[in-house]
Amino acid sequence: MNRIFKPESFLKGVWQENPIFFLMLGLCPLLAVSSSLRDAIGMGAAFIFVLTGSNMTVSFIRKLVPEHVRIPVFIIVIATFVTVTDYSLAAFSPQLHKSLGVYLPLMVVNCILLGRAEAFASKNNVINSAFDGLGMGIGFTLAISIIAIIRETLGQGTLMGINVLGKDYVPFLIMIMPPGAFLVIGFLMALKNNIGGKKKC
Amino acid sequence: MKRKDIVTGILVLLLIASISGFLLAQTFRVAKPRIEKQMKIEEEKLNREIFPEGNDFRADNFKGIKCTSVYDGQDAFIGRIFNLTAPGYGGNILVKAGIDSESRITGIRILEHKETPGLGSRITEASFLDQFRNRDSSTLFLKKDSPRGNIDAITGATISSRAVTDSVRKLQEQINDTDGETP
Amino acid sequence: MLNELNIGYIFLSAFIVNNIVMIKFLGLCSFVGISTNMKSSIGMGIAVVFVTVMACGISWAVYNYLLIPFHLEYLRTVTFILTIASFVQFEEIIIRKKAPALYKAFGIYLPLITTNCVILASAFLGIDYKFNFLQNIIFAIGVSSGYCLAIILFASMREKLDTAPLPESFRGIPIAFIMTGLVSLVFLGFKGLFKL
Structure with missing residues (x-):
C-alpha cells in the first residue's frame, strides 16, 4: 500500500480480473452494441473515459x-461523467451517438462502474x-471487440464496414440479431473455462 | 446515527450534487450549439443528396403537411422534400423523399428504422433506393404487387420494401386528393 | 402518432416482442445471477415489477413537470437514478413497517434493484417514445413483466440443467447463455406482430 503506483492495478483488469469474462459484470452494453466493431470500439472508448474519470474522482474525494x-x-x-460523455458524443460524433442509443446513458447502472468505485477507488x-479504471476499461473494450469481430x-x-469474406459469402444473419450475441x-x-482452467471467479 | 452525522451527510451530498449540476450545465451550454449545428449540417447534407439540383431549402407547409420547399440557384421553386412515416415490419420507418414540381421522385433516404438487421435493414442500401429516382411518385408499386409495378422488393423483406414504396405513393395520392391547386 | 397507440399493443410489444432481456439485453447481470433458483427468481421478478412501475411513474412526472418546464433536460440521467435509488430505499422502509410478510418475501432483493438496468431503461424509453402518463405506466408494466417472464422461465430451465450431462467447460454460465440465445430466437419470431 506504500508505493504510489502498482502496475498490477492496471494489468489485472485486462485479463486476470477481466470484468466480463471473470467477474461477469456489465453484460448489458456488451451484448447490445457488439453487432458491429465500430460501435463496440466507440462504446469501449466511452466506457474507458467514464470509468477512469469516475474512479479518479471517487478516489480524490474518498476521505x-x-x-x-x-453510495x-x-x-x-458516475451519472455526471456519463452525461458529459453522452453530450460530447452527441456533439462530436452524432452517428455513433445514435447507434449507441439508450445504452449510453444506461452506463450509469453498469455494475462495473459502481463496483470499481466501491471496491477499489474508495x-x-x-x-x-x-x-x-484504465485497465478495467481496456479489458471491457477487448471483450466487447472480440465479440463484435466474431458477430460482424x-x-x-464485413469488419468496420469493409468486406472481408468476399462477395460470395452468404451472411449468417442470426449472428447480428440478439440470439447471436447470447450464443457467442x-x-x-466455455472456451475461457476450457483454456483458463476452472478458476473460481 | 448521531445528528451531526446526518447533517454532514446531507451537506456532502448537497455539495457534490451542486458541483455535478454546475458541471453538467456548463457541458450542456457548450455542447448544445454544437449538437444543433451538427444536426443542421446533417440535414443540409441529406437535403442535397435527396435533391441534388436544390440550392436553398426552406421549411414550409403544403396543404397541411409539413415539408421543405426547394429552390434552385435562380431562386425558382423546383420541388419539395417530405418526411414520411411508413409502418414497417419491426416498427415505423422514417422516410425522407424529394418530389419535384412534376411529381417525380428526385431522391429518397431512410432516416430511421427498426427492421430486421441484414434483411429489412437493406432498405437503406442504394441498390434499393436508387430504383425510385425519376419515377412518377403516383405510380410507385412493388413488382410483385401490381402488373405495372416498377420497384424490386428486397429478398426476404417484402413488408419493409412495400412500406417504403406505398408510403411515398400514398403521400402523392393524398396531395392530389386535397385539391387540384398546382404547387 | 404514438398517442393513437392502443395500450394493449404497448403492453404486448414491451412484454414479448421487444422483451427487455431476450431482445434488448438489459437486466442481464441479475438475470444470470439470480435465475439459478426458482424461489428467488419469483421474488426478484415481483419486486422488479413493483419498483419499475412506481419508479417510472415518478420519473415521468419529474421529467415532464420539473425538468422540462425549467429546461433542465441535461439532468435527466442524474435525477432518474437518484429518484430510483431513493424510491427503493423509501419503499424498503415502508414495506418493512407496513407489510412485514411481504418484506420477508422479497425485501432482500430490494437493495439489489437500484442497479438493475431494467428500471432505468424503462424510465428512459418511456420518455424517448414520448408516451403520456397512462401509456408510460402500461409500458412499465409490460417491460417489467417481460423481465419477470424471462427470469422465471430461466430459473425452471436452469434447475433442470444442473442434472444434465454437460461437458465440463459448458457447465453453469456458458450453457445458460447458449440457452438464452435459443430462447431469444423464439422471441425473435414474434417480431412484426406488434409494433412500437
Missing part, C-alpha cells in the same frame, strides 16, 4: 465522504485508481 452517504455520492459522480490513491464477420461478412458469449465463456 471527504462520510460512510453512510457514499449516492458515487452514483452522482480505498486507493488517485493514480492507482486511474490505472485500475459471421453476420455480415456462451461459447466464449
Whole structure:
C-alpha cells in the first residue's frame, strides 16, 4: 500500500480480473452494441473515459465522504461523467451517438462502474485508481471487440464496414440479431473455462 | 446515527450534487450549439443528396403537411422534400423523399428504422433506393404487387420494401386528393 | 402518432416482442445471477415489477413537470437514478413497517434493484417514445413483466440443467447463455406482430 503506483492495478483488469469474462459484470452494453466493431470500439472508448474519470474522482474525494452517504455520492459522480460523455458524443460524433442509443446513458447502472468505485477507488490513491479504471476499461473494450469481430464477420461478412469474406459469402444473419450475441458469449465463456482452467471467479 | 452525522451527510451530498449540476450545465451550454449545428449540417447534407439540383431549402407547409420547399440557384421553386412515416415490419420507418414540381421522385433516404438487421435493414442500401429516382411518385408499386409495378422488393423483406414504396405513393395520392391547386 | 397507440399493443410489444432481456439485453447481470433458483427468481421478478412501475411513474412526472418546464433536460440521467435509488430505499422502509410478510418475501432483493438496468431503461424509453402518463405506466408494466417472464422461465430451465450431462467447460454460465440465445430466437419470431 506504500508505493504510489502498482502496475498490477492496471494489468489485472485486462485479463486476470477481466470484468466480463471473470467477474461477469456489465453484460448489458456488451451484448447490445457488439453487432458491429465500430460501435463496440466507440462504446469501449466511452466506457474507458467514464470509468477512469469516475474512479479518479471517487478516489480524490474518498476521505471527504462520510460512510453512510457514499453510495449516492458515487452514483452522482458516475451519472455526471456519463452525461458529459453522452453530450460530447452527441456533439462530436452524432452517428455513433445514435447507434449507441439508450445504452449510453444506461452506463450509469453498469455494475462495473459502481463496483470499481466501491471496491477499489474508495480505498486507493488517485493514480492507482486511474490505472485500475484504465485497465478495467481496456479489458471491457477487448471483450466487447472480440465479440463484435466474431458477430460482424459471421453476420455480415464485413469488419468496420469493409468486406472481408468476399462477395460470395452468404451472411449468417442470426449472428447480428440478439440470439447471436447470447450464443457467442456462451461459447466464449466455455472456451475461457476450457483454456483458463476452472478458476473460481 | 448521531445528528451531526446526518447533517454532514446531507451537506456532502448537497455539495457534490451542486458541483455535478454546475458541471453538467456548463457541458450542456457548450455542447448544445454544437449538437444543433451538427444536426443542421446533417440535414443540409441529406437535403442535397435527396435533391441534388436544390440550392436553398426552406421549411414550409403544403396543404397541411409539413415539408421543405426547394429552390434552385435562380431562386425558382423546383420541388419539395417530405418526411414520411411508413409502418414497417419491426416498427415505423422514417422516410425522407424529394418530389419535384412534376411529381417525380428526385431522391429518397431512410432516416430511421427498426427492421430486421441484414434483411429489412437493406432498405437503406442504394441498390434499393436508387430504383425510385425519376419515377412518377403516383405510380410507385412493388413488382410483385401490381402488373405495372416498377420497384424490386428486397429478398426476404417484402413488408419493409412495400412500406417504403406505398408510403411515398400514398403521400402523392393524398396531395392530389386535397385539391387540384398546382404547387 | 404514438398517442393513437392502443395500450394493449404497448403492453404486448414491451412484454414479448421487444422483451427487455431476450431482445434488448438489459437486466442481464441479475438475470444470470439470480435465475439459478426458482424461489428467488419469483421474488426478484415481483419486486422488479413493483419498483419499475412506481419508479417510472415518478420519473415521468419529474421529467415532464420539473425538468422540462425549467429546461433542465441535461439532468435527466442524474435525477432518474437518484429518484430510483431513493424510491427503493423509501419503499424498503415502508414495506418493512407496513407489510412485514411481504418484506420477508422479497425485501432482500430490494437493495439489489437500484442497479438493475431494467428500471432505468424503462424510465428512459418511456420518455424517448414520448408516451403520456397512462401509456408510460402500461409500458412499465409490460417491460417489467417481460423481465419477470424471462427470469422465471430461466430459473425452471436452469434447475433442470444442473442434472444434465454437460461437458465440463459448458457447465453453469456458458450453457445458460447458449440457452438464452435459443430462447431469444423464439422471441425473435414474434417480431412484426406488434409494433412500437
